[in-house]
Each structure stands twice: as C-alpha cells, then as structure tokens.
Amino acid sequence: MNALWLILAGAAGGVIAGMGMGGGTLTIPLLTLALDVEQKAAQAVNLAAFVVMSLPVLAIHIKNKLVDFPAFFKASSAALIGCAVCAWFAADVPAQILSKCFGGFLIALGVWQGAAAIKNKASDKKGFVPRHRPPIRFNCLVLCESGGAYYDEGGKPR
C-alpha cells in the first residue's frame, strides 16, 4: 500500500477530528472503502492514533479546567467495562459482519446528528424578530418564528 495515500487518509480524518466532529468515523471508512485496508486493521489504527493524538489535547483541557472529574470517573468506569468486553469479542467477529454493522452505525449516527444540527439551527432562529412586518404570517413561519409580534392568533395583522 502506498504510504503517501495512507498518510493523506489519516490527515483527512485528523482534520475532521481536530474540528471536533468525530474523526474515527471518517478515518475508518476512508481506509476500508478507498484504500482496501482490512476492517479490523483500520479499527486498530484508529484506536492507536487517537491515543497518541488525544494526550496533548487532554493536557490542554485539564489545564483549562474543562474536564469534569466526577462525571469523568462515572462515565469511564461504566464505559471501560463495556469497551473491554466488546473489544475482546470484536476480534473474533468476521470482518465482513463487523464492517456491515459499522456501516449501519454510521447511517444511524449521520441521521441523528444531522437532524440535531438542523433542529439546533431552527431554534437559533426562534428568538429572531424581523424589523419590518412580513407581508403574510406564513413568512414568519418560514423564518422559524411564530410571528406573534406582528400577527394575532387568527393570522390578522396587528
């Protein structure tokens, strides 16, 4: 496998990760779909890369007092048990089945997060009141606000 392509694929995943959008979810399919890397090998690489990359990031976060330790201990204790069991189990699952399951996970995650982003955007606009009265109440709804400032319940202009 051409080392340059591998480095580029890693960099693409890393950029997304650096932006805080979940890099592993892009690095793994990039490696398996575009570069024919075996599913489990791609997963192992992603794990190792995250460990290396997150150390300096975490140091900065701790220094900035952004890590909530009570929440960290609770979440990580439960997650560690689940993780260790499943990682042990994953090694014995055929790569093709693992790959299909990961695909399903990606679809679910993409739909869920995409919907959340759209919902977030819409609620951002809720507090917005246009400076001039929109010509019909429907325009207010398109702008994602009730139009209550300009139209009454029946849709008549105030």
Next chain:
Amino acid sequence: MGAQNEKNRGKKGFKPLYWVAAAAAGCVNGLFGGGGGMLIVPLLSGAGLEVKKAHATAVAVILPLCLVSAVIYIVKGIFDLHLTLCVGGGVVAGGILGALLLKKAGGFWLSLFFYAVMIAAGAKMVAA
C-alpha cells in the same frame, strides 16, 4: 448559588440510564474501534455539562477506552505497524491543522456535508 450549581452538575445529573448509555458507548468503541466519542458527548451534555466541558470530558473518557481496546487488539494479533505509523502520523498532523483551521465546531453547512458523507459511506459499507 451559581458556583454551587456548577459544582454539583456532574454528580446530580448522572441517572441510572446514563450508566447504561455509557456502557453502551464503551461497547461501540470497543467493537468498532471508534465512534464512542460521538455518543459520550451528548451523554455528558444530557447529564448537565456545558458544551465545552462535555467535549473536553469526553476526550478524557475515550482515552482509557482506546488505550484498553488498542492493547486488546494488539494481544489478539490485529495490528499492522507500517499502517499504524503512516496513518497515525497523518492523523496527528491533520488533527493539529484541523484545530488551527477551525477553533469552534464546524459551520452548519460543513457539518451537514460531513453527516451526508457519513451516511453515504455507511450505506456503501452495508451494501458491500
């Protein structure tokens, strides 16, 4: 009042459901070698952490998970040194670049594009 509230946030909001969800996120991370963070961040937000803290704490939660899974993968013989060095080097360089490029979380259209790519890649993997 404000400081007290802030102090108790992580403790108060951790209901039994969150333990189950955290274990499930751990399972996903162990099984797929990633993706746990995408579940831990909303979980921590749901437990009452503000966005920045949820992201930072999620990194702390995921690090031991990845370390443990990486060791298990190596013990089980799934490890390719050449692959890891090449991709890992790229990831670290890209990560620094990404963090410098965009200090705040991605813009609306960029994240929508990213989720569309995610769904397309998922569909291709399921169909393969």
